[in-house]
Amino acid sequence: MLMTPASRADAQKRVDDIHVFRRELASLEREGIVALTEAQQRGIADHHAGLLDKFSSEYDIDRDAQASQLSLGMRIASFLGALAMGASVFLLFYQFWGYFPTAVQVAVLVLAPLGAFLATMWIGSKDASGYFTKLAAIVAFACFVLNLVMLGQIFNITPSDNAFIAWAALALLLAYTYDIRLLLAAGIICIIAFVSARTGTWSGMYWLHFGERPENFFPVAVALFCVPLWISHARFAGFAVIYRVFALLALFLPMLVLANWGQASYLRIDRDAVEGMYQILGFAGSAGAIWLGVRRNWPDTVNTGITFFVIFLYTKMFDWWWSAMPKYLFFMVLALTSILLLLVLRRMRSAAYKLLGGAAR
Secondary structure (H helix, E strand, O other), X not given: OOOOOOOHHHHHHHHHHHHHHHHHHHHHHHOOOOOOOHHHHHHHHHHHHHHHHHHHHHHOOOOOHHHHHHHHHHHHHHHHHHHHHHHHHHHHHHHHHHHOOHHHHHHHHHHHHHHHHHHHHHHHHHOOOOHHHHHHHHHHHHHHHHHHHXXXXXXXXXXXXXXXXXXXXXXXXXXXXXXOHHHXXXXXXXXXXXXXXXXXXXXXXXXXXXXXXXHHHHHHHHHHHHXXXXXXXXXXXXXXXXXXXXXXXXXXXXXXXXXXXXXXXXOOOOHHHHHXXXXXXXXXXXXXXXXXXXXXXXXXXXXXXXXXXXXXXXXXXXXXXXXXXXXXXXXXXXHHHHHHHHHHHHHHHHHHHHHOOOOOO
């Protein structure tokens, strides 16, 4: 009985596993480890052929490496096409906008995102590959963003952070409906902007100035990191990764700013004390991200943690030694530090390997 995958990503993963299995089986046969009978080989080949035919007809998956390379090109073309289409719509509005009366402007602004959204739904029902659906969805999101911005200008509406909620809602709706990681990222950015702006208003500042206090980003960073822990994203390949990476960016980038610009903090203490505190928190937080990523097998978390640990380290070394050392010696110290980090990470990799039980027996 052929099991039906829950999504195109699951089907593609199964196909990739089939190719890995075939290569490993061929290696084992060449090394004399295993020898299947002709009937067994034919049974496995027929089963895999049936799976590939079924997945190809239902999900438009990549059956081999050549198809995978072409799909990568198609994804790039789809992404660039969506950006170009969104820019075209934006510039078209501005090119001829002044020639239209207000009633026509409002009608166009209302109908454009609605029409793009309906077009996305129709294309999604016909497009098995998803490339054209993603293009239409991104255009629909761009039209909706333009809709709120232009309506605000027409009726002289005071800018509000509530617009981020509307944009995030549409982006997340399209992202989860049609499995579009780019729109998930756009929705997360809107959520980060809204929560950070609202946090800033609670402290008494005008919402447009929320970026002046980097600590406004900390609450949303924690919330975003917890989302894939609370809600399973097994059906959406890469979604949990995007949540974690953006959460860590919203955490470590403000820490990096505060570690070098203490006067931006809410804390009314000595500037040097603020910078020192956030330098320690930056090192501890990035090291903690590395440890957690290794424990939970999250390469994205490990890589992000390593990146910021190195940035914090190099920034601190620059503060300490750039003026005090000859430049050749400074860069030699950086090189030796990088080598030391490589040795430490290699030991961590070995420890993680032992923690996971070593090679399968």
